[in-house]
Amino acid sequence: xxxxxxxxxxxxxxxxxxxxxxxxxxxxxxxxxxxxxxxxxxxxxxxxxxxxxxxxxxxxxxxxxxxxxxxxxxxxxxxxxxxxxxxxxxxxxxxxxxxxxxxxxxxxxxxxxxxxxxxxxxxxxxxxxxxxxxxxxxxxxxxxxxxxxxxxxxxxxxxxxxxxxxxxxxxxxxxxxxxxxxxxxxxxxxxxxxxxxxxxxxxxxxxxxxxxxxxxxxxxxxxxxxxxxxxxxxxxxxxxxxxxxxxxxxxxxxxxxxxxxxxxxxxxxxxxxxxxxxxxxxxxxxxxxxxxxxxxxxxxx
Amino acid sequence: xxxxxxxxxxxxxxxxxxxxxxxxxxxxxxxxxxxxxxxxxxxxxxxxxxxxxxxxxxxxxxxxxxxxxxxxxxxxxxxxxxxxxxxxxxxxxxxxxxxxxxxxxxxxxxxxxxxxxxxxxxxxxxxxxxxxxxxxxxxxxxxxxxxxxxxxxxxxxxxxxxxxxxxxxxxxxxxxxxxxxxxxxxxxxxxxxxxxxxxxxxxxxxxxxxxxxxxxxxxxxxxxxxxxxxxxxxxxxxxxxxxxxxxxxxxxxxxxxxxxxxxxxxxxxxxxxxxxxxxxxxxxxxxxxxxxxxxxxxxxxxxxxxxxxxxxxxxxxxxxxxxxxxxxxxxxxxxxxxxxxxxxxxxxxxxxxxxxxxxxxxxxxxxxxxxxxxxxxxxxxxxxxxxxxxxxxxxxxxxxxxxxxxxxxxxxxxxxxxxxxxxxxxxxxxxxxxxxxxxxxxxxxxxxxxxxxxxxxxxxxxxxxxxxxxxxxxxxxxxxxxxxxxxxxxxxxxxxxxxxxxxxxxxxxxxxxxxxxxxxxxxxxxxxxxxxxxxxxxxxxxxxxxxxxxxxxxxxxx
Numbered sequence: 001x002x003x004x005x006x007x008x009x010x011x012x013x014x015x016x017x018x019x020x021x022x023x024x025x026x027x028x029x030x031x032x033x034x035x036x037x038x039x040x041x042x043x044x045x046x047x048x049x050x051x052x053x054x055x056x057x058x059x060x061x062x063x064x065x066x067x068x069x070x071x072x073x074x075x076x077x078x079x080x081x082x083x084x085x086x087x088x089x090x091x092x093x094x095x096x097x098x099x100x101x102x103x104x105x106x107x108x109x110x111x112x113x114x115x116x117x118x119x120x121x122x123x124x125x126x127x128x129x130x131x132x133x134x135x136x137x138x139x140x141x142x143x144x145x146x147x148x149x150x151x152x153x154x155x156x157x158x159x160x161x162x163x164x165x166x167x168x169x170x171x172x173x174x175x176x177x178x179x180x181x182x183x184x185x186x187x188x189x190x191x192x193x194x195x196x197x198x199x200x201x202x203x204x205x206x207x208x209x210x211x212x213x214x215x216x217x218x219x220x221x222x223x224x225x226x227x228x229x230x231x232x233x234x235x236x237x238x239x240x241x242x243x244x245x246x247x248x249x250x251x252x253x254x255x256x257x258x259x260x261x262x263x264x265x266x267x268x269x270x271x272x273x274x275x276x277x278x279x280x281x282x283x284x285x286x287x288x289x290x291x292x293x294x295x296x297x298x299x300x301x
Numbered sequence: 302x303x304x305x306x307x308x309x310x311x312x313x314x315x316x317x318x319x320x321x322x323x324x325x326x327x328x329x330x331x332x333x334x335x336x337x338x339x340x341x342x343x344x345x346x347x348x349x350x351x352x353x354x355x356x357x358x359x360x361x362x363x364x365x366x367x368x369x370x371x372x373x374x375x376x377x378x379x380x381x382x383x384x385x386x387x388x389x390x391x392x393x394x395x396x397x398x399x400x401x402x403x404x405x406x407x408x409x410x411x412x413x414x415x416x417x418x419x420x421x422x423x424x425x426x427x428x429x430x431x432x433x434x435x436x437x438x439x440x441x442x443x444x445x446x447x448x449x450x451x452x453x454x455x456x457x458x459x460x461x462x463x464x465x466x467x468x469x470x471x472x473x474x475x476x477x478x479x480x481x482x483x484x485x486x487x488x489x490x491x492x493x494x495x496x497x498x499x500x501x502x503x504x505x506x507x508x509x510x511x512x513x514x515x516x517x518x519x520x521x522x523x524x525x526x527x528x529x530x531x532x533x534x535x536x537x538x539x540x541x542x543x544x545x546x547x548x549x550x551x552x553x554x555x556x557x558x559x560x561x562x563x564x565x566x567x568x569x570x571x572x573x574x575x576x577x578x579x580x581x582x583x584x585x586x587x588x589x590x591x592x593x594x595x596x597x598x599x600x601x602x603x604x605x606x607x608x609x610x611x612x613x614x615x616x617x618x619x620x621x622x623x624x625x626x627x628x629x630x631x632x633x634x635x636x637x638x639x640x641x642x643x644x645x646x647x648x649x650x651x652x653x654x655x656x657x658x659x660x661x662x663x664x665x666x667x668x669x670x671x672x673x674x675x676x677x678x679x680x681x682x683x684x685x686x687x688x689x690x691x692x693x694x695x696x697x698x699x700x701x702x703x704x705x706x707x708x709x710x711x712x713x714x715x716x717x718x719x720x721x722x723x724x725x726x727x728x729x730x731x732x733x734x735x736x737x738x739x740x741x742x743x744x745x746x747x748x749x750x751x752x753x754x755x756x757x758x759x760x761x762x763x764x765x766x767x768x769x770x771x772x773x774x775x776x777x778x779x780x781x782x783x784x785x786x787x788x789x790x791x792x793x794x795x796x797x798x799x800x801x802x803x804x805x806x807x808x809x810x811x812x813x814x815x816x817x818x819x820x821x822x823x824x825x826x827x828x829x830x831x832x833x834x835x836x837x838x839x840x841x842x843x844x845x846x847x848x849x850x851x852x853x854x855x856x857x858x859x
Contacts, residue, residue, distance in 0.1 A: 047426040048447030067812065068844045131605070136597040156600040158828075243542040244818040245599035245826065260810040 092177025115175035127240030379417035384708035487666035494725030498549030501642035534614025549619025560796035622780025625772030702747030729781035803852035
């Protein structure tokens with residue numbers, strides 16, 4: 001019975017399935033075949049010998065976790081990434097809600113464009129700008145001194161550095177998030193608001209009982225997608241802004257591994273880390289998807 | 302890849318063919334071959350001719366003899382800012398014309414990249430390598446293990462010029478690292494002379510303070526405290542976040558943070574964890590307290606430090622003898638002709654003369670692809686470079702040789718570059734003689750004349766572009782002048798690790814140094830107190846320092 005229904009469906013929709021083929025082939029070629037390269041995580045890889053390099057079992061992993069400073073980088077990565085994810089959802093949602101209330105179209109567009117710009121600049125460039133702005137005698141500290149706050153070493157104080165990373169990353173990315181949520185807002189059925197107004201709901205009640213619940217699926221989707229990045233705290237950003245004095249709180253997995261071996265082309269260790277990160281991200285992604293289904297009733301499929 | 306294999310196969314067939322048919326190689330049926338294949342074919346034929354030649358007269362080979370038929374070599378290069386003469390470019394310049402006209406060798410650039418090592422690693426992994434390229438010691442070991450590079454023992458013996466053999470022979474430890482099982486697999490590029498860090502002090506501030514060069518650390522502190530008042534930045538000694546400028550000064554306390562030294566018990570230890578280092582770090586922490594170091598030096602990279610110096614915010618740092626090139630020119634242009642640094646010897650705690658650290662200095666090796674048909678052509682081109690940079694003034698005039706070296710043109714010769722490590726010192730001796738006696742004929746190499754004239758441009762006409770020459774080679778008391786004194790007294794502390802690093806050490810990358818760098822920075826900035834030094838050293842040993850130390854001792858202390 002069930003089998004028959006699948007066949008009937010296929011017969012009806014075969015054109016769509018044919019259209020899927022190129023995408024699947026591309027995915028297979030570029031995402032699945034390269035998985036074979038993961039074997040070098042278990043080898044003493046010599047680029048000149050390729051995949052015929054000698055096998056070493058789990059040595060690359062035990063070596064990595066035997067490094068005393070590696071464990072702290074996992075914690076730093078996790079810490080920075082979690083707050084980036086939380087901030088990266090809260091800030092754009094808030095800004096989108098506020099922007100949505102603005103009736104002046106010109107101002108709305110202008111603001112939207114301005115906050116979107118940093119998203120297009122690479123961290124190499126922004127790092128140069130930030131280093132000047134945030135240095136002891138930089139612009140930000142000068143402004144702080146006018147209101148009587150003593151200079152803050154944003155990039156050189158281990159206690160502050162992770163927050164500098166989190167805040168500058170949110171600043172760089174919130175314009176993009178805002179656009180996504182604004183798009184979701186325009187998709188809400190105006191009928192809902194009209195009905196609410198009839199029932200006497202004010203602006204605040206409309207936001208709490210209509211806008212936010214209607215935005216929830218998008219928020220949950222963005223959250224699930226970002227779970228895959230829980231062990232990516234942003235190599236380009238941290239690498240361009242950190243220094244030995246903030247290794248304690250600012251050194252993340254990627255920067256550590258870069259100094260450990262990638263500079264010297266130790267691909268095996270690099271691959272071992274990549275595999276480790278993928279496994280952790282995979283587990284978290286699955287878990288968050290399950291939780292989203294369980295508690296928010298959200299499913300992609 | 303397939304194409305290349307096919308080409309090799311065809312070349313092989315042709316060798317057999319030309320030997321069998323007495324040299325009458327068939328021409329007609331190869332009309333559709335690509336240029337690459339034609340090159341290979343010619344290479345192959347040249348090789349047969351050469352082996353025939355060397356069979357009849359084995360010892361009498363002159364590297365200068367040009368090939369009868371053009372030999373093609375493909376190379377990989379790192380991008381450098383070349384300034385070509387009008388109409389010239391990478392494939393057609395004074396060096397490539399030399400190769401073509403004097404030796405009948407065509408050099409074809411396979412690829413050029415400013416991410417040289419990354420690109421090369423990819424090329425190694427994919428097996429698509431040019432004929433000639435340079436590698437670092439890790440890559441060299443990998444390529445030797447995989448058997449991808451040619452054994453150069455015989456071609457080196459036969460085709461290396463006397464001068465090349467003399468230069469390479471002067472560095473037996475380096476040459477040993479290019480061998481495996483007694484066979485030579487690479488030609489070390491060597492290094493441009495031994496250049497330890499000197500102390501550089503801003504000369505107009507020294508005059509204003511009325512101070513002499515410091516002999517002791519106390520005198521230096523006195524100067525630095527005085528300079529603080531003259532600096533716009535409010536500090537005086539400049540160092541980037543990697544502490545390199547402070548590390549350069551460490552010999553003042555008898556500490557050698559970047560080399561391996563013999564401890565009192567006869568075992569080799571890493572200089573940065575030796576007890577002398579504690580005194581040095583403790584002194585620097587005092588400097589930070591007093592404001593001699595910049596408040597946020599720990600976040601500044603070397604570019605930021607350079608900007609500070611050029612802007613007149615600092616008055617002292619340690620640097621190699623080429624300071625004038627990297628900062629002097631910009632500084633003089635920016636702040637006027639009196640604003641430049643002058644070099645002097647490092648002071649010491651006791652006032653005795655300092656000993657200078659010497660690492661293993663060779664970084665690059667020239668290697669030849671196993672499939673290259675004419676490895677001897679590589680040696681010939683290296684010979685040509687060595688000839689131009691050391692002996693050409695006997696046959697050519699100054700102008701012509703300068704065309705080869707000025708405006709960074711000497712870098713176009715990569716990967717056929719072998720530096721003469723003694724050149725800087727012999728060059729300075731000749732320049733000093735010419736300067737002191739007024740007799741220009743004392744200078745026997747073109748580069749000496751170039752440096753002398755460059756220095757004069759600054760010393761007589763105050764042309765800022767001559768500052769680099771003047772401060773390194775020209776003036777009395779220039780960088781090479783100070784260094785000559787060091788070498789004459791043989792005040793050099795050689796690293797115990799003179800050669801290849803053990804694999805254990807390489808595996809740690811820079812993480813071991815990073816532990817110390819982080820800890821020292823904390824002590825200097827006062828977030829930890831000096832007693833933390835001992836904890837830090839224990840951490841370092843636990844994190845792999847012990848492994849690395851054992852490996853170094855096993856390799857070099859038996």
